[in-house]
Every structure is written in structure tokens, then in C-alpha cells.
Amino acid sequence: MxxxxxxxxxxxxxxxxxxVQRMTDSIKHRGPDSEGIWTDSNVGFGHRRLAIIDLSPHGHQPMQNDSGELIITYNGEVYNFMNLRIELEALGYKFHSNTDTxxxxxxxxxxGKECVHKFNGMFAFAIWNKRTKEIFIARDRYGIKPLYYxxxxxxFAFASEIKALLKHPEINVKVCIPAxxxxxxxxxxxxxxxxxxNIKILPAASALSIRSDDVNSFSVEQYWDYNxxxxxxxSEEEYIEELERLFEQAVNRQLISDVEIGSYLSGGMDSGSVTSIAAKNFRNLKTFTCGFDLSSASGLELGFDERLKAEFLSNIYKTEHYEIVLKAGDMERVMSELIWHLEDLRIGQSYPNFYVARLASxxxxxILSGSGGDELFAGYPWRYYRAxxxxxxxxYIEKYYRYWQRLIPDSYKPxxxxxxxxxxxxxxxxxxxxxxxxxxKLKKEITPEEYVNHSLYFEAKTFLHGILVVEDKLSMAHSLETRVPFLDNDLVDFAxxxxxxxxxxxxxxxxxINENVPGPKTERFFEQNSDGKNILRKALAKYVPESYTSGLKQGFSAPDASxxxxxxxxxxxxxxxxxxxRIYDYIQPEMAKDLMNEHFSGKTNRRLLIWSLLCFEWWNKIFDPA
Known part of the structure; x- marks a missing residue:
């Protein structure tokens, strides 16, 4: 990474x-172990290395092939690289390192460009071809590794983080109003x-190419998609048996490393199951949990602290367990640093992720993460059932769009x-x-089952992608590589x-009920419950206690509403x-304050909006201080 x-x-x-040096220096936190700069006329690559596999200088980047015709700068881990190496060696290729690079x-x-179909892992890389005078850039299937351009x-400029692009004298900061x-x-x-x-993120599962002396050769093509x-x-029994096999294979694949690996451990079955398998491979596996002081919390937020559940699992798996406890005021202390690292604002309250990543680092x-299981196995039924x-x-579009307007509905925008x-x-x-x-995806005749699959597709493309971008930024802020076993290619294809x-x-x-009974009879299905991920619950029952696989879905969130x-x-x-x-250069203060006051008075829970307003204010202070 x-x-x-x-x-x-x-x-x-x-x-x-x-x-190129200034751009590379700005993302030193992503790779404190070494740096590399390569330039040739109108092309320049920079690299900051976080050494994980083959810690020797042989892994130094940017890296050239034997002829010097190809140069790569790469971020990520390709977990099947040893199998690919064997295949390449059988065809006569010689290797000088033990790296996946x-x-x-x-x-x-x-x-050639078809190589992306061979890779099982997370990656963002750029390759310069001296012979064809073409640059080729690709990002992994799911968007685990970010890449901006x-x-x-x-x-044409690219980087793992936007702050690197801003070091180029021709790239200025201006708010993109559509975004x-x-x-x-x-x-x-x-x-x-x-x-x-003018700064874009390369979409997940996409590749970009552009040739020298031809400004019209720029193209972005999608090479894979969810289906x-x-x-x-x-049968269901066969599905469960195969799911168990693929899940264990996925976790074990991602344990390859020449440095120590740890695991996040919440009170849920996903991270618990990942930890269970990892603990069998590493004696005294280190695990990490973020808890919350609930002395001033109320309502549903009284159940947000999962430390006891995590501690119980740690005792079962005999891990070396560490915890951080956040309290009111911890958000305030970290906002400036958090937004500088995050830069590309997405999804909800993420400061707990920042703190627990800092602890783990x-x-x-x-670090191993349990992300991805909810999106693949339908972990949010209260969303899907709305449409x-x-x-x-x-x-369907109308109903699901209405739900996903999480902050400001269209009717409020004027x-x-x-x-x-x-x-x-x-x-x-x-x-x-x-x-x-x-x-x-949409067609005229669609069954309810297909509508749910469309919702799964939509959330994998948007919500999961947002989670992955945020998780990368906030872990790499602390030079910590996050791995996501649920997003193993074989496991995803099966799911x-x-x-x-x-x-x-x-x-x-x-x-x-929807078809036959008038009135709001489905409201109880719109609340969090123990539905969802049914087959995954059955498959993971061999790794965690039954109370964990049958419990209510609990997200990772601080009691911010309180x-x-x-x-x-x-x-x-x-x-x-x-x-x-600064937000009032773009937003009407009266409306913003009215909405916030609805939260303060207890009328409406506006915690997500308040968080987003805070983030955008800090974003302006940091990136556009004028």
C-alpha cells in the first residue's frame, strides 16, 4: 500500500x-518508508512506499521492466500475485523481486490492458509505455484504492489523493457546484x-488511457461490473457450504504479508468471523475496537457501544486486544486534521474510524476490516423493502430516490x-x-426479487464505494493498510x-403486505431488525456465537445525535x-439554522446534516481559505 x-x-x-516532488511529498503519510521519482521529458511519476511485501530495496518504485520500455507506479495489494508469477515464469519471464508490483x-x-482481469485484490496504478507513448491507469473492481485525475x-495529472494534485501550479481550487x-x-x-x-475520481473497475500528442485519445472504459x-x-445447504469455503479462502488469501497484521473487532459477526480465521494463523493476533462514553446518550444511542461484545470475542479467539473510548469533544479535537486527510467528502460521521485507525497504526x-458483507448479502433490509x-x-426510482435524499430533498433546495x-x-x-x-439495469417487467438486486447493485456502486474511499483515506492518514476480505473476487462472484x-x-x-393490504402495514420492516444477510448468518455461525449471528444489525456510529x-x-x-x-457563500443561513434548530429542539434528528455542514465548513477553511 x-x-x-x-x-x-x-x-x-x-x-x-x-x-512531481512536491506532489509526492504531500502524500508522505501514505508511504513513509521510502520515496521515488522518475521523469522522462513530458512524463513524470512519483511514489511513496509503505513496505508490506518484500521489504528490500528491490520493491522500490517507480519500477521499470527489463527493457526499460515500461514504467509503473502502483498502490495496493494483488493477493493472487504468486499464482500469476508462476504462470509468467512458465512463459519465460524473469523476476528480480518478490513484489506484486x-x-x-x-x-x-x-x-496488455486486459491484465486487469487477472488481478484479485485492491489496486490503483499507472504504467507509461515508452514505445507507444501511452499512459494506462487502472483502478480495482470495487474502488478500494482511490485514484483522482x-x-x-x-x-493530465493523477494521484492517490487530491491534495497532491493541488501542488501543481496550474490546478486551482474552486467548488464544483454539481458535486x-x-x-x-x-x-x-x-x-x-x-x-x-475539474478534478475527478476514476470510477471503480475502470481504466483510463491517453497518448502523447493526441489530446483526443483520452478514454475511460469500465472493464467489470456487479451483476x-x-x-x-x-440448494441452500450447498450455498452455505460453498460460502464457508470461499469466506475462509478469502481471509486466508489476504493474510500474505512481511509485516504484522491486525484486525478490527466490533461486536458484529462480520469482523468477528474475519478475526476468528485470522487468529488461527497468528498467535496473539492484535485486535482493535472503538467504544463510546454513553453517559450523555439517550434513546437508541444507548446501545452504540459494542466494547463488551468485542471483548467477549477477543477472549474466545485469545487476541491481544486494544480499545479506544471516545467521548463528547473528541470530534472537535480532530476535525481539521480529519478533513485535510479526507478531502473528498463522503458518507456520515467518520471521526471514530480516524481514531481507531490511529490506535491500530x-x-x-x-489491518483487516469486515466491510462489504452488508452490501453483498443484503444487510440493510429496511432500505430495500421501501421499494x-x-x-x-x-x-421504483421515485421511491428509492426519495429514501436516498439523506440530507436535503429537492423540495428544500430553493x-x-x-x-x-x-x-x-x-x-x-x-x-x-x-x-x-x-x-x-432497469426494464419494464421486474419482479420484487429483481428490484432488491437492483438496490444491492445501487448500494454497492455508491454507498459501499463511499465507505471504501473514506476507509482508505483515514487509515492511510496513519500509514495503515486496510484489507477487505469480503471483497475477494471469488467471494463476490459467488455472493x-x-x-x-x-x-x-x-x-x-x-x-x-405491499400487494394486498392497504395502509402503512410495512412500517415495522423499515426499522432495523434481525433480517438481512440470512445465508451469511448461517455460514458464519461456525465462527461466532449464535447471539452474534441472530442479533440486530448495529452500525459503527458515535452517539452524535445526543x-x-x-x-x-x-x-x-x-x-x-x-x-x-464560509458555507454561507453557498447556503442560505436562515434555512441552515432552522434545520439545525430542529435537531437541537428534538423535533427532527438532523445529525447527518450537521456533520456535513461542519465538514464543508472545515473543507472551505482548509482547501479554499480565500
């Missing part, structure tokens, strides 16, 4: 070595845009955004962005075939009720 950056002057101007480089040498007036519209609609950005105008189906040719270089029976595809930017807001319809995610009826146990009842009304209230008002706050 590392940090990469580069410049390609398509029109032929020489690259500034100093600029060299395997990727020689895979490209043999298979800027392309304007013949300047701002998406962010305050979805608390995410579903398109390839970012809050930085959730319903394969009923296999004091002991290990690599499971529909008149047609457009009806009063929320400032008059100066509202015309640009109005010209960029977020509903079209939402529909665009599903553009190749997408499992019928919805094996994932959701209440689906048939919800369909029956804290925002209590101990953190003065901090929020000092920043967001200040008439000089």
Missing part, C-alpha cells in the same frame, strides 16, 4: 521534477465528480442553496444522477449469484451560526 502521483503533458512540454508490470507486458488544456448538489442530496457523490472543480442474479439451481501496518413492490421501473448558485443547482438534477447509476430469498427472510411477507444537542452544541453553534462561516 502506497501513494502515487504523476504528470503527463500530452502536448509534449517537459515535466517539472520539482512539481513486478508481477503487475510483467502482466501488462504480456497481456485532472485533465485540461493538455495537462456540492450531490453531496447535500446523498451525503455522497455518486458521479465521478468531486467537490474540486446480482438469482441462481436457484443450488501504533501496533501494526496492516420492493412497484408499478414500474420509474416508480430555500437551502444561495440564490447565486441555485441556477447551477437547478440545471444539474440529482435524480438523473441517481437514475444513471441504474441505467443498464452475486445467491438468490435474494436466501438473503432476506421477510421478503415474501413484505411483498404480500452529543450535538448537548456537550458539542456550543462548538457547532460557534462555527455554523457565525455569519462569517
Amino acid at each position: 502506497c501513494g502515487i502521483a504523476g504528470i503527463f503533458n500530452v502536448k509534449g512540454e517537459a515535466v517539472s521534477v520539482n512539481t 513486478e508481477v503487475i508490470l510483467k502482466s501488462y507486458e504480456l497481456w 485532472y485533465y485540461k488544456n493538455g495537462l 456540492l448538489n450531490e453531496y447535500f442530496s446523498f451525503q455522497n457523490v455518486f458521479s465521478e465528480l468531486t467537490l474540486f472543480e 446480482f442474479t438469482n441462481d436457484h439451481t443450488i 501504533k501496533f501494526v501496518k496492516v 420492493v413492490v412497484n408499478d414500474d421501473s420509474e416508480h 430555500r437551502f442553496f444561495s440564490p447565486e448558485i441555485y441556477p447551477d443547482i437547478l440545471s444539474y438534477q440529482c435524480k438523473d444522477v441517481f437514475r444513471g447509476v441504474l441505467k443498464n 452475486m449469484k445467491v438468490p435474494v430469498t436466501h438473503k432476506l427472510k421477510n421478503l415474501e411477507e413484505v411483498i404480500r 452529543w450535538f444537542k448537548g456537550e458539542s452544541n456550543d462548538y457547532i453553534k460557534d462555527i455554523l451560526f457565525d455569519k462569517r462561516a
